[in-house]
Amino acid sequence: MQLLSVSLPAHDANITYFDGAAVRYIKCERTRQEKRFAFGAPPDWKGEAESLWGVSADEVDDVVFTLDPAALPPALQRALGPDLLARVASDGSKAERLPAEVCAYLGVKQAWLMSHHFAHALSSWMLEQRPPDVQIVIDGLGDGRPWSVYRDEVLVAAGDIRNGSIGWGMREAGKLLGVTYGHYNDIAGKVMGLQAYGTVDPGYLQRLRQLGFAQLKDLWAVEHWYGYRGDALVGRLSLLDWVATVHLRMGELLLDFFRRFARPGEAVSYSGGVAQNVVWNALLQGEFPGLLIPPHASDEGLSLGGIEWLRRQHQLPALRLPGFPYVQSDVAVAPPSDRTINSVAQVLAQGGIVGWYQGQGEAGPRALGNRSILMDPRVRDGRQRLNEVKKRERYRPFGAAVLQEHFGSHFEGPADDFMLRSCRVKTGDFPAVTHVDGSCRVQTVGGANPPLRALLERFFQLTGCPLLVNTSLNLAGKPLAASPENAMQLFRDTPIAAMVVGDEVHLR
16 A cells, blocks of 8 residues: 655644655655755645655555645635634544545545644654653744644643744744744754853743743743833843843743643653754653654654554554665665774864764654764864854854764763753863853764764764764755765765765765
């Protein structure tokens, strides 16, 4: 049986295909090399699936879509009818069959429209050891609400957008701070790094502690800060302190929120764009050790949730995704030899910056060792050099990849394979990965990525340092490289010392 899940939000389009034996996935920005790529019209998805996998929509047995009905032509929006949309938005059903005229427009025989938030909730299936007790989804807006909580896959609580949204609050805060962006969904991640440059104001924090989770709009309202400072100009000049204080309070509220709906010993899956905030994730992990966050927690994972829903509809055996998270259907390459590993480790040990393109690309927005730029973390001006290479803001931090068994010697906090938790750096030995507040987001490397592990081991043998700076193989405003040609273009456009594509090493 062939199943197809197509996610067509206003950004980060993605498709998952099950051909009866294997699952294939693509975030379309990779192949298109356009950050936050969205199709110009919903039917355009067909060409992508056909060119990647040879998929014929007529041969697929069932299809599910996650999309904003407003993207459809007005006549087709009316064909959906208010009752269908209300059932999906209110969890009256997790998905509804699309009318024939809508299916014809989308280019399929039959299809479903699925709940945005429930697709998020199902998207961590490849990581689950057992079904989650609680599934929490928090983003800007989905299904007309900013958050949802499912227990045993039944919606038990949902947010009201009139009370505010964490995702939207972060976005508007970034605009006030003057954050530059190509797409508004890039703002929140930059604010996460920028807030560390502010100083928490104890008096304002006490005021914010009078607000609860149902008052997110007030929490993120800068007008309250201006009133507290007594002058709008003074308030604007101290916006970094405002965002640092609000960010801290938001973390406290998230922890209280999770306590309302989950118990520490339970399996809790967490998704949505807000689940990419590594500072808050570390706070939550401290109380909920069973917390599961997929690397594709934002909208780029919706089609993965959709394919799991279709599997259940057709009562198929559990799906498998070998090699996860290295599952992008981009251009894969053969692994590097020991000779290549050794020569690259030598370049890194001499302070060189190395582009690293291996295997298939990783799911999620963060490089996890297959589409990476690597560097010795001990280089004093490493952050400055890397930001100049990547043409991005100097205030932004870099992550690290560390041999799993050495994590505890150098970092304090929750270990994570997907660089989704913030840790404390124990010493001052690694300036290139240490943020202004002494933190770092860290990827622990066990056996899931043999080439990266072999490189780290060889670098450790040469230098006594078991970690490397690990940042994404792209320039600011561009997606991660999806082909050797993308990687080599970056090599030509930057002063990095080497580009490694599979077993080929290109040196300056």
